[in-house]
Amino acid sequence: MAVTSVKPVLQGRFARELGELAIAWRAQTPPDPELVVLNEPLALELGLDPAWLRGPGGVGLLTGTVLPADATPVAQAYAGHQFGGYSPRLGDGRALLLGELLDADGRTRDLHLKGSGPTPFSRGGDGLAALGPMLREYVISEAMHALGIPTTRSLAVVATGRPVQRDDLLPGAVLARVASSHLRVGSFQYAASSGDLDLLRRLVDHAIERHHPAAADADRPALALLDAVVGAQASLVAQWMLVGFIHGVMNTDNMTISGETIDYGPCAFLDAYDPATVFSSIDHAGRYAFANQPMAAEWNLARFAETLLPLVDDEPTIAIELATASLGAFRPQHAAARSAGMRAKLGLPAGPDDATVDGMVDDLLELMRLGRVDHTTAFRALGTAARGDVEPFRGLFLDLAGVDRWLAPWRAAAPDPDLMARTNPVYIPRNHLVEEALAAATEGHLGPLDVLLEAISSPYDERPGLERHTLPAPDDGGTYQTFCGT
Ligand code: AMP
Numbered sequence: 001m002a003v004t005s006v007k008p009v010l011q012g013r014f015a016r017e018l019g020e021l022a023i024a025w026r027a028q029t030p031p032d033p034e035l036v037v038l039n040e041p042l043a044l045e046l047g048l049d050p051a052w053l054r055g056p057g058g059v060g061l062l063t064g065t066v067l068p069a070d071a072t073p074v075a076q077a078y079a080g081h082q083f084g085g086y087s088p089r090l091g092d093g094r095a096l097l098l099g100e101l102l103d104a105d106g107r108t109r110d111l112h113l114k115g116s117g118p119t120p121f122s123r124g125g126d127g128l129a130a131l132g133p134m135l136r137e138y139v140i141s142e143a144m145h146a147l148g149i150p151t152t153r154s155l156a157v158v159a160t161g162r163p164v165q166r167d168d169l170l171p172g173a174v175l176a177r178v179a180s181s182h183l184r185v186g187s188f189q190y191a192a193s194s195g196d197l198d199l200l201r202r203l204v205d206h207a208i209e210r211h212h213p214a215a216a217d218a219d220r221p222a223l224a225l226l227d228a229v230v231g232a233q234a235s236l237v238a239q240w241m242l243v244g245f246i247h248g249v250m251n252t253d254n255m256t257i258s259g260e261t262i263d264y265g266p267c268a269f270l271d272a273y274d275p276a277t278v279f280s281s282i283d284h285a286g287r288y289a290f291a292n293q294p295m296a297a298e299w300n301l302a303r304f305a306e307t308l309l310p311l312v313d314d315e316p317t318i319a320i321e322l323a324t325a326s327l328g329a330f331r332p333q334h335a336a337a338r339s340a341g342m343r344a345k346l347g348l349p350a351g352p353d354d355a356t357v358d359g360m361v362d363d364l365l366e367l368m369r370l371g372r373v374d375h376t377t378a379f380r381a382l383g384t385a386a387r388g389d390v391e392p393f394r395g396l397f398l399d400l401a402g403v404d405r406w407l408a409p410w411r412a413a414a415p416d417p418d419l420m421a422r423t424n425p426v427y428i429p430r431n432h433l434v435e436e437a438l439a440a441a442t443e444g445h446l447g448p449l450d451v452l453l454e455a456i457s458s459p460y461d462e463r464p465g466l467e468r469h470t471l472p473a474p475d476d477g478g479t480y481q482t483f484c485g486t
């Protein structure tokens, strides 16, 4: 891929078109910036020269302190339901949209910073981020991308040299994030609650143009936008469920209009399969437990639909009827995406009918739950079983009779091992290895992080030297906890 430019041209589209949702702001200058990790393939995709990004000008861009003269960095306003409770004004409390750039394929991508200092939306927070949580977002978002799951991307993490006070004093950092946009359900909630219909209309047009252009030609563009976002989220959350991803904080401000996964805070992948798994230290009620994610997404989409009602139809009862029908597509679309994905994971693209395969999936997951079997390891070992060697799979379970009863009809359906190897990752960011890599990086040792990034960047392709990364966690008794890192 050709490096088309060195310095990016940063457009200020969001700032210009949606000024009511943007406050012009500048990043805080880090006392001693040091590039910790740079995503060179992504830099090239963006038409940026990695060598330049590593130099002073590049680090200036990646911390928001050296920008093209006409750049218009802004903190974005949004509202949001957090764990069900509405906050009318959240916004970028520690983030900045530097602007949009055109990537090498001509697509518009937001360049955005997290941890860049306080803004008018900080609400008493310090506006900062610690190195560990920013590296965590880098690792997990890049793992999701490599797994083929829509996500915001991570371009770089720069240590700031400014300590951040959490429970301990931690090294501070800025994450440079790339997204097809940062429009969220919460952006629409903010615009709708302002009562400014013109703003809401411009926001809808902006979202349609950037993410769901076919909706522009529909009779009711706002309803077509809703249909498109419902479809994108139904598919996205199905993909999370298939790899065992738990987002952890599915508030409406953390759900995109693009259908990309965003805001990697307390997220983590399942170790032992248990649908009730909650990792986040703040999710006491288990609202965002693994198995609740489709319902949480549907709930958020209902909040999104509410914001669009005045643009769906002038007559409220008609608007509600149409929006309700649109939301009704979520469950069947999600179920279809999950079933198709599970068929591939079991290596059964054709053959048994959907009900039979769904039943097989339920039975397998129940065996895994009862045996506290590692989700990723089980599906990968099942691929080995499809090649004829069932022992690695059987050996994961205590209930061998139950496993053999499950295996017989599955093997009789002639599963495709090549499809399974392409569908069931061998490397995911395993919690114990993520923690190990982040702890070492916080102490200044980047070796474990480099190996982890190498493993997760090619998740289906088993390679020598990465054996530790294929193994389940030593049993922690189910006590793993994640924190928002705020
Ligand atoms: P989150 O749930 O992490 O996406 O964050 C929810 C809200 O809290 C957003 O408005 C963030 O900008 C804000 N926030 C999180 N951490 C901080 C911080 N350290 N300083 C200021 N605002 C923050």
Ligand code: MG
Binding pocket: 253, 254, 263
């Ligand atoms: Mg957020």
